[in-house]
Amino acid sequence: MGVDVTEELPIGRRVAYWRQRRTMSQQVFADRIGKSKSWVDKIERGVRRLDKFSVLHDIADVLQVDVQLLLGRDPERSSEAFNCVDQVEVEDIRQALERYERLGTLFEAAPIQPMPLDDFAKSVSHAWMTFEAANYAALARSLITLLKTGPAVEEEAADPQKTRAANLLSQVYQIASSVLRKLGEPQLAWLAADRAISAAQRGDDPLLIGTATTRVANALRSLGRSSAALDLNIQVAQKVLAQGGADPGAAALSVHGQLLLQGAMAAAQCGDLPTARELLRSADGIADLVGDGHNHYWTSFGPTNVALHRAAAAVELGEGRMAVNTHVRIDPEAFARLVPERRAHHYVDVARGYNQIGDHHEAGRLLVEAGRVAPLEIRCRPLAHQVISDVLRRSRGAAPAPLIAMAEELRLAA
Incomplete structure (x- = not known):
């Protein structure tokens, strides 16, 4: 179990720590708990005491943390808590992401023992299936192990197998980024996605670099940098298609299409309706070539997934009626296969x-x-x-x- 990095901080500093982790300004946080920005600032600086348990509970609810963490204690982990990912597990994932195994020999640190490459590959495949089943509690626990052992697996792999090990490690980082984003941890999601791109570059797989790019862009969107996410998706989408040559295969088309879809989502968050529509139309054309029922590079790309993104983009643009109309036109049988x-x-x-x-x-x-x-x-x-x-x-x-x-x-x- 990881050590809570806030355990020795004053309570006001712990509040500030979790507020920043949730990417809330003091004003937004103050509005959500019904206090003034000045009150929040004084609490975080320790000028004012936080001694009302009811207020502490309100703060914990807004920050989506257990009140015990604000008090500097490990939360009680009831059986119900294991149905989801708790803050202790998130901190364990953070620590695993922040490890630098390649520095171990320089400082005589205890090395992580790698698992055999084939076993690592099976574990990564299982992690993908667990993510697609949305079993995030089980996935978080396996990710902690994979994030710790993955760098050692790549480091110890024989030269002919190093690219395979790097590609598998990129997949681990991509899964971690997607899960962390869902859990409301955009900074950690960005860190994991950035690691995913680096590993994919070592593995020399342009399509894996493309899917890792969507994780970086999604983290940027969660951090409020939708314009940067839009530019990144479009640039890499063009490169993926160009590298596919005159006759790109279904996998290249799927990754290219997925980058277009994520670009459309970024454009929608920017309020750029024309660009979102153009990217969705382009994705439609690519999806018709790929068809439904495939999951190349874990994209689930096809006409039905394009429809899902069209509805999601409409919601981001505040066009609820458009989202609903898109939803009701989706083929139920194709949707059920996702x-x-x-x-x-x-x-x-x-x-x-x-x-x-x-x-x-x-x-x-x-x-x-x-x-x-x-x-x-x-x-x-x-x-x-x-x-x-x-x-x-x-x-x-x-x-x-x-x-x-x-x-x-x-x-x-x-």
């Missing part, structure tokens, strides 16, 4: 669209359906929690009973 993570993620997106047009009952129904398809996509994602609370607040008591029960189970306030 991995659970993709389907549940889409339900959360479209629930936001229904909420935007005032159909809170349907929004609630889709959130409940997302919880049925992939329970941890709801339980573990701060975004899902925000959507549930927003639907409950706007529906004014008319929300579906299963959604109310879900909110109570997650201890969410309307």
